[in-house]
Each structure stands twice: as structure tokens, then as C-alpha cells.
Amino acid sequence: xxxxxxxxxxxIRTLLQRLNASEEExxxxxxxxxxxxxxxxxxxxxxxxxxxxRALKRGTIIANAKVGVVRxxxxxxxxxxxHGLGHHVAMRAMRLAIEKAKKQGIGxxxxxxxxxxxxxxxxxxxxxxEWLIGIVTTTTDAxxxxxxxxxxLLGTNALAIGIPSxxxxxxxxxxxxxxxxxxxxxxxxxxxxxxxxxxxDSRGRPTTDPKKGLEGALSPFGGVKGYGLAFVLExxxxxxxxxxxxxxxxxxxxxxxxxxxxxxxMIAIDPAAFxxxxxxxxxxxxxxxxxxxxxxxxxVEEILVPGEPESRTRExxxxxxxxxxxxxxxxxxxxxxELDVKLEKR
Amino acid sequence: xxxxxxxxxxxIRTLLQRLNASEEExxxxxxxxxxxxxxxxxxxxxxxxxxxxRALKRGTIIANAKVGVVRxxxxxxxxxxxHGLGHHVAMRAMRLAIEKAKKQGIGxxxxxxxxxxxxxxxxxxxxxxEWLIGIVTTTTDAxxxxxxxxxxLLGTNALAIGIPSxxxxxxxxxxxxxxxxxxxxxxxxxxxxxxxxxxxDSRGRPTTDPKKGLEGALSPFGGVKGYGLAFVLExxxxxxxxxxxxxxxxxxxxxxxxxxxxxxxMIAIDPAAFxxxxxxxxxxxxxxxxxxxxxxxxxVEEILVPGEPESRTRExxxxxxxxxxxxxxxxxxxxxxELDVKLEKR
Numbered sequence: 001x002x003x004x005x006x007x008x009x010x011x012i013r014t015l016l017q018r019l020n021a022s023e024e025e026x027x028x029x030x031x032x033x034x035x036x037x038x039x040x041x042x043x044x045x046x047x048x049x050x051x052x053x054r055a056l057k058r059g060t061i062i063a064n065a066k067v068g069v070v071r072x073x074x075x076x077x078x079x080x081x082x083h084g085l086g087h088h089v090a091m092r093a094m095r096l097a098i099e100k101a102k103k104q105g106i107g108x109x110x111x112x113x114x115x116x117x118x119x120x121x122x123x124x125x126x127x128x129x130e131w132l133i134g135i136v137t138t139t140t141d142a143x144x145x146x147x148x149x150x151x152x153l154l155g156t157n158a159l160a161i162g163i164p165s166x167x168x169x170x171x172x173x174x175x176x177x178x179x180x181x182x183x184x185x186x187x188x189x190x191x192x193x194x195x196x197x198x199x200x201d202s203r204g205r206p207t208t209d210p211k212k213g214l215e216g217a218l219s220p221f222g223g224v225k226g227y228g229l230a231f232v233l234e235x236x237x238x239x240x241x242x243x244x245x246x247x248x249x250x251x252x253x254x255x256x257x258x259x260x261x262x263x264x265x266m267i268a269i270d271p272a273a274f275x276x277x278x279x280x281x282x283x284x285x286x287x288x289x290x291x292x293x294x295x296x297x298x299x300v301e302e303i304l305v306p307g308e309p310e311s312r313t314r315e316x317x318x319x320x321x322x323x324x325x326x327x328x329x330x331x332x333x334x335x336x337x338e339l340d341v342k343l344e345k346r
Numbered sequence: 347x348x349x350x351x352x353x354x355x356x357x358i359r360t361l362l363q364r365l366n367a368s369e370e371e372x373x374x375x376x377x378x379x380x381x382x383x384x385x386x387x388x389x390x391x392x393x394x395x396x397x398x399x400r401a402l403k404r405g406t407i408i409a410n411a412k413v414g415v416v417r418x419x420x421x422x423x424x425x426x427x428x429h430g431l432g433h434h435v436a437m438r439a440m441r442l443a444i445e446k447a448k449k450q451g452i453g454x455x456x457x458x459x460x461x462x463x464x465x466x467x468x469x470x471x472x473x474x475x476e477w478l479i480g481i482v483t484t485t486t487d488a489x490x491x492x493x494x495x496x497x498x499l500l501g502t503n504a505l506a507i508g509i510p511s512x513x514x515x516x517x518x519x520x521x522x523x524x525x526x527x528x529x530x531x532x533x534x535x536x537x538x539x540x541x542x543x544x545x546x547d548s549r550g551r552p553t554t555d556p557k558k559g560l561e562g563a564l565s566p567f568g569g570v571k572g573y574g575l576a577f578v579l580e581x582x583x584x585x586x587x588x589x590x591x592x593x594x595x596x597x598x599x600x601x602x603x604x605x606x607x608x609x610x611x612m613i614a615i616d617p618a619a620f621x622x623x624x625x626x627x628x629x630x631x632x633x634x635x636x637x638x639x640x641x642x643x644x645x646v647e648e649i650l651v652p653g654e655p656e657s658r659t660r661e662x663x664x665x666x667x668x669x670x671x672x673x674x675x676x677x678x679x680x681x682x683x684e685l686d687v688k689l690e691k692r
Contacts, residue, residue, distance in 0.1 A: 075421040076451035076619045105422030106613075108452045110620045133586065146637050148646035153637055161578040170581070172574040204643030222568025228518040228652040229575075232507040235516070239629035240479065242621040246636040267452075267613075273422045274456045275588040283585035290592040291492050291499055291577075297550030300494035306574040 001329045002321040008034040008046055011332070011343055015049065018339045019056045020063040021085060028088035032118035037322035039310040043182035044119045046324050050331045052085070052115075053339075055255040061085060061115050067092055075104040078241060081114030083259045090117040090264055094126045094134065097268040101132050105273025110241030111264035116140070116252045121173030121307070124162030127268040128169045131277065134162040135267040139237045139245070140252040144177050145217035147227040150204035152217035153246045155262075156180070157233040162307075164271075165284045171307030176230035177218040184210040184218075237265040347675045348667040354380040354392055357678070357689055361395065364685045365402045366409040367431060374434035378464035383668040385656040389528035390465045392670050396677045398431070398461075399685075401601040407431060407461050413438055421450040424587060427460030429605045436463040436610055440472045440480065443614040447478050451619025456587030457610035462486070462598045467519030467653070470508030473614040474515045477623065480508040481613040485583045485591070486598040490523050491563035493573040496550035498563035499592045501608075502526070503579040508653075510617075511630045517653030522576035523564035530556040530564075583611040 003011070012030035017023070029052065037045030055061035065084025069077050077096055081089035093109040100107025117123070120136045127134025140155035156175040163170040179198045187194045187210040196206050199213030207213050220226035238245035243263025251260025271280040291303050336343045349357070358376035363369070375398065383391030401407040411430025415423050423442055427435035439455040446453025463469070466482045473480025486501035502521040509516040525544045533540050533556040542552050545559030553559050566572035584591035589609025597606025617626040637649050675689075682689045 071620060073451040073619055078620045104450065105419040106452055106454045108615065133582070145643075146640065146649050148643055149637065149649045150641040150643050153640055159575075163578060163581050170578065172578050174571045174574060200643070204641070204646075221571050225520045225567045225572075228520060231652055232509060232516065232518050234633065235509050235630055236479070239626050239633065240615070240617055240620055242625065242629075245629060245633035248632070248636075269454065269586070271586055273419055274417060274424045274586055279588065280585050283588075283591060284581055286594070287580065287585065287591035290594075291495065294492065294499055295496040295550070297491075297494055297496050297546070300550075303492050303495045306577055 001324040001326065003037075003046070003324050004321045005034050005038060005318055007344065008037060008322070008324075012046070012049055014341055015053060015336060015339060016056070016063075016085070018341055019053065021056070022064050025063065025065070025085045025088040028091050029085050032087040032122045035122055035314075036119045037324070038314045038317045039119065039121075040313040040317075041119050041310075042323075042325070043180055045322070046332070047328050048116065048118070050328070050335055051254065053335050055115070058255050060251065060255045060259055065089070069096070075100050075106055076108045078110045078112070081111055083113050083115070086115035086117035089114040090123050090266075091126070093264060094123040094136070094266050094268070097266045098127055098130050098132060101127070101268035101270045102130070106267065106269050108265070108267045111266075112241050112243040113259065114262065114264060115260045116262070117264065119173060120158035120160035121162065121171050121310075123266060124160040124173070125169065125171060128162040128164045128171070131164045131271070133164070133269040133271065134160070135269070136160040136264070137233045137237045137266075138264045139234055139243065139249050139262045141249055142247045143181055143218045144220050144230055145200060145204075146231075147220070147224045150200065150202065150217065154220070154227070154230045154234055155249055155252075156218065157230050157237065159229070159233060163284065164281075165288065166281065168311060169307065170284075170288075170305050171310070173307065173310070174221075176220055176226055176233065178221045179218070181214070181218060184213050188214065237263045241265055347670040347672065349383075349392070349670050350667045351380050351384060351664055353690065354383060354668065354670075358392070358395055360687055361399060361682060361685060362402070362409075362431070364687055365399065367402070368410050371409065371411070371431045371434040374437050375431050378433040378468045381468055381660075382465045383670070384660045384663045385465065385467075386659040386663075387465050387656075388671070389526055391668070392678070393674045394462065394464070396674070396681055397600065399681050401461070404601050406597065406601045406605055411435070415442070421446050421452055422454045424456045424458070427457055429459050429461070432461035432463035435460040436469050436612075437472070439610060440469040440482070440612050440614070443612045444473055444476050444478060447473070447614035447616045448476070452613065452615050454611070454613045457612075458587050458589040459605065460608065460610060461606045462608070463610065465519060466504035466506035467508065467517050467656075469612060470506040470519070471515065471517060474508040474510045474517070477510045477617070479510070479615040479617065480506070481615070482506040482610070483579045483583045484610045485580055485589065485595050485608045487595055488593045489527055489564050490566050490576055491546060491550075492577070493566070493570045496546065496548065496563065500566070500573070500576045500580055501595055501598075502564065503576050503583065505575070505579060509630065510627075511634065512627065514657060515653065516630075516634075516651050517656070519653065519656070520567075522566050522572055522579065524567045525564070527560070527564060530559050534560065583609045587611055
């Protein structure tokens with residue numbers, strides 16, 4: 001299936017509102033999931049809607065949630081997400097961080113009692129649109145093994161850092177594992193091996209068998225350094241914001257008995273607090289120009305800055321639509337039927 | 347040569363004061379360099395003193411520098427380091443970030459017109475000692491190639507994140523390259539090859555020849571993800587704080603014609619601004635206990651948290667002293683002689 005951006009957003013909004021999500025909650029979720037598919041992060045796109053619908057039905061995600069600031073200074077805040085839709089809660093958190101950064105030069109907002117929020121980069125870009133730097137991190141269910149360990153005890157803990165720049169912004173958006181769990185699931189379905197280094201089996205041995213990798217743990221990117229980074233992000237978006245850590249993080253992959261225990265941590269920084277915003281712009285452009293104009297390795301056509309590959313995929317898919325896996329579509333049709341909604345095909 | 351912590355600090359203080367550094371500047375530099383050697387970061391220890399002495403003589407590092415806050419909000423500041431000793435300037439920056447964090451929950455301080463500051467972890471630990479989270483990054487001369495590129499255009503850009511915890515704090519302190527440049531220099535001296543993945547030659551091909559690697563560029567850790575992280579840190583500790591980026595960063599490896607153009611960026615965060623400091627402590631301890639108590643991979647004796655290996659080396663060297671390379675000692679003896687100072691051996 002190919003769906004357009006507007007079509008995908010409309011489907012998501014309709015289904016969520018049928019399940020009593022507010023207009024604002026439904027629109028936020030629709031926007032971030034559809035942006036995920038546009039950029040090529042299928043695992044953070046429409047694929048997640050069936051999970052969200054199941055959780056809403058079960059009551060582990062609460063529609064029309066009471067989201068509130070529970071602790072605050074002029075530069076910081078902690079938000080209780082009221083177990084609401086993660087995308088809506090995260091947007092509110094970044095809006096508050098932006099507001100604070102505009103007044104104080106920096107704003108940091110933590111979130112707990114929330115849910116999976118889709119692509120972290122979306123929220124970093126909210127800051128970038130206001131010509132601020134945005135930093136976003138979040139925890140997930142434990143999927144990654146510690147260095148020297150065998151059990152999955154760290155989340156894939158996305159880190160997104162957005163930097164305003166002309167002509168196009170810079171957006172780093174990455175997980176702490178070498179590869180996403182979804183890629184192993186895909187390889188398993190297609191009966192293909194996975195590259196060595198992606199995962200270990202349940203006894204801690206490197207494996208190229210996706211099934212054994214899924215039973216074992218994902219490996220952190222960059223070895224012990226990636227482990228270290230995953231560790232500190234787990235604390236920033238976990239204990240710091242009153243959320244869980246390690247195997248106590250649950251509910252980001254599948255609905256659980258209780259509520260999801262993940263957390264988020266976001267920072268917005270105003271370059272104008274540290275110097276001339278114009279000089280910042282010029283210096284970043286000059287840096288990008290150095291990279292773009294430098295010699296390329298054999299076989300490389302172009303040197304890309306963080307976010308550029310996704311931004312190109314996004315432009316293409318805005319015109320042509322995004323591919324949605326047949327089984328995701330089939331599952332959605334079934335869920336829509338149960339909710340008495342008819343999904344429009346293009 | 348083996349030197350004790352106190353002996354090393356005394357040597358550094360004496361030589362720097364002979365070159366008109368203030369008591370405070372000399373002590374700060376002595377403290378951070380000696381801590382570098384204690385932790386096993388020889389490249390950031392006494393080895394750097396001859397460089398500092400050459401730069402002080404040349405006037406590209408200024409003794410008794412005028413360090414000042416040039417821009418400020420209640421939560422942020424920009425410091426002009428007055429081309430002073432980087433360690434002293436960085437300590438002042440972190441002290442200010444800590445002060446702001448205690449009042450506002452978060453404090454962010456940028457630095458320009460400064461010099462190489464030794465180990466980034468030292469400043470993150472300053473925050474940790476006050477039971478705050480410390481985040482520190484800094485730029486260096488361009489040594490790392492962009493993903494797909496051949497030329498060194500990114501610094502090794504240290505990132506240190508310190509988290510207060512009992513019984514021992516967590517301290518991530520890492521560079522963006524797979525291996526430090528110093529390790530290639532060492533391999534070259536010893537006539538040994540380097541592992542594949544550390545560096546590329548000047549034509550962009552992976553190499554195991556340290557000489558070719560030094561003529562080429564260091565590779566970022568973790569592939570394209572490490573490149574992305576090095577990129578955004580270069581902007582945070584560069585353009586954001588009014589410092590240079592890419593090949594315009596000079597003076598961190600060797601004294602140059604003009605001043606050093608690097609920058610630093612530091613953040614201190616008070617966990618108490620986001621929730622109960624006690625609950626934070628308990629949650630971090632529980633996370634560490636999960637990791638420590640988890641199953642180990644074949645051949646692994648213990649799972650370590652970030653900072654633990656260095657902290658063990660530190661304890662050992664506090665008792666036994668730190669090894670200093672003979673040629674570093676010989677160079678220092680020569681420099682000391684010129685300054686009419688006698689170096690004490692143990």
C-alpha cells in the first residue's frame with residue numbers, strides 16, 4: 001500500500017477520535033506517525049497505530065488525558081503525562097522547553113507517565129523551527145545489552161539533536177543500537193541472515209540469525225562507547241524525570257498490565273543567548289560548506305550532513321506517498337471495521 | 347618514570363608560575379593534568395605540559411589572563427577565556443554553570459578564546475561533587491573524517507557526562523574517534539600495525555599502517571552515528587559559543603601563529619528540579635544493580651558502568667604513582683633547566 005501524508009494523518013485522526021482522543025491528541029499523533037513514515041522510519045509510523053489502539057481500548061493509554069506541570073523553575077519543568085498519547089505529551093513538553101529557552105536562553109523539560117512518542121527528531125525540529133537548538137532523548141523497553149553483558153537491560157534510547165541552519169536544518173536522530181529491532185523482525189520474515197555485530201544470542205555470542213538475535217539482545221552501536229551513551233541517556237530520560245530504568249521500563253513495545261513507565265527529557269537552547277544569532281548562522285554554514293566541499297572516499301558521491309538522507313526521503317514521499325506494509329494495512333482495516341470506520345484507499 | 351600525584355602537581359605549578367601564571371591558573375592546570383595521568387589518559391596528562399610551556403613562551407597562551415563573562419541570563423553565560431590556560435577557564439565555566447543550576451535547575455555556559463582543557467570528565471565531576479549532573483563537550487583540531495569523506499574535518503570532540511551516584515559516580519568520558527591520535531603515534535613508535543577501523547589513509551582507504559593513518563584521518567566511532575554525534579558536538583562547542591568549527595579549529599595540538607580557536611560548552615542539571623533527589627538516587631542505584639547483577643558474556647568477569655575502569659586505575663595510581671614516558675620527562679627536564687627549575691625525582 002502507498003498512502004499519502006494527508007491520507008495517513010486523516011486515518012489516524014479518525015480512528016483515535018473514535019476512541020475518544022481529543023482533537024489535539026489525535027492530530028499530534030497523526031502528525032508524528034505520518035512524519036515517521038515520510039522519513040523512512042516505518043517502525044515509528046502507521047505500524048504503531050494498532051498498538052496504540054489496543055492500549056487505548058485496554059486503558060493503558062488514556063484518551064483525553066490530564067497532562068500537567070508538576071514541578072517548575074523559570075528554566076525547567078517536569079510534566080506528568082497522565083498516561084496520555086505520547087506524541088501529544090511530548091509536543092507539549094517541547095513547546096514549554098521552547099518558551100523557557102526564549103526567556104532564559106535554555107529550557108529543559110522532563111516527562112513521565114507518558115507513552116511512546118514516535119520519532120524523537122520531530123520534537124527537536126519543533127525547536128529548530130523557532131531557530132533554537134533542540135535536544136531530545138527518551139527511553140524504551142530494554143533491548144540492548146550492556147558491554148560484557150548478555151541480557152537486554154538498556155533501551156534503544158533515541159537521541160535527537162536539531163540545529164537550525166540554512167538552506168536546510170541539521171537533524172541527528174539515532175538509536176543506541178547498531179540496528180533497530182524492526183530490522184531483525186524484517187530479516188526473520190524474509191528468511192535472511194543479519195550482519196554480524198547487530199545482535200547477540202541469549203548466551204552472549206554474536207549471531208547472524210535474526211531469531212536468535214531477537215531471543216538475545218541488540219548490540220549498542222560503537223561498542224563500549226555506545227553502551228556508555230545509552231547508559232547516561234537511560235538516566236537522563238529515566239531516573240532524572242521520575243521514570244523507570246533498565247528492565248523496569250515497560251509498555252513502549254506492547255501494551256502491558258499497568259501503565260507505560262518510560263520517560264522523556266528535552267532541552268531547547270537559544271543561540272542568541274550565547275552570541276550573535278547571525279554569526280552562529282554564518283559559522284554553521286561555513287562548517288557545512290567545508291564538509292560538503294571536501295574530498296570524497298572512493299565510490300562516494302556526496303558527503304551528507306545529519307538528517308539529509310531522511311529529509312530527501314521525506315520530500316520524495318511527500319510527492320509520491322509512503323509505502324505501508326500489507327500486514328499493517330490489513331490489521332488496521334480489521335481494527336477500523338471493529339470501530340465502524342471505513343479506511344479510504346487512494 | 348613514575349611520578350606521584352602530588353609530585354606531578356608540584357612540578358606543573360612550579361613551572362607555570364615561573365612563566366607568570368597565577369596561583370589559581372597554575373593549580374587548576376596542575377590538578378587537571380595530574381588527574382589525566384591518574385586515570386590513564388596519558389595524552390591529557392603531563393605530556394601536554396611542554397606544549398603549554400611553548401605556547402606561554404610564544405604568547406599564544408596568556409598567563410594571568412583576563413577571563414570574563416560577556417553574555418549572561420539567569421540560566422546561561424558565555425565566557426571569554428582571554429586566551430588563558432584552558433583548565434582554569436573551564437573550571438570557572440563549570441563553577442558558573444553549577445551556581446546557575448542550583449538556582450534555576452539548569453545552567454549552561456559556553457567558552458571561547460580558551461585553550462585545551464585536559465580531560466573533559468574533570469569538569470563533569472565538578473558538577474557531580476555537588477550532586478548535579480554535568481555535561482561537558484569541547485572541540486579540538488580537525489582529526490576525524492566525515493562519513494564518506496577523506497579529509498580530517500571534525501575534532502575528536504570529547505563528550506563527558508557525569509551522574510551523581512552512590513557508592514561511586516557514573517562518568518562517561520569519551521572522544522568521537524574510535525581511537526585517540528596518541529595511540530597511532532604510539533603504534534608508529536613501536537613499529538606495530540593498528541587495528542582496521544581506526545583510521546583511513548589520505549586516499550580514504552582503511553589502513554592498518556599508523557603512519558598512513560596519521561597522514562589520513564581518524565575514523566569516527568560507531569560509523570555514521572559517531573559522525574553525526576561528532577558533527578552536532580562541533581556545533582555546540584563551536585559556532586554556538588562563538589568558536590570555530592572544522593578545519594578552522596587550530597591550536598589544540600600545537601601552538602599556532604595566532605590564538606587557539608576552540609570552544610567549550612557545559613551544562614549542569616539539578617535532579618532536585620525534576621523530582622525528589624532521594625528518589626533519583628534510589629532509581630539510579632537500582633539501575634546499576636540490575637546491570638551489575640546481570641548475566642555476563644563468555645569470558646567476562648564483571649559488568650562495569652561508565653567511568654569504573656578509569657576510577658580503578660586512579661585509585662591504584664594514587665597509591666603507586668603514574669608512569670610518565672621517558673621522552674616526556676626528558677623534554678620537561680630540558681624546559682625546566684631553561685627556566686632554572688630543578689625537577690625532583692622520587
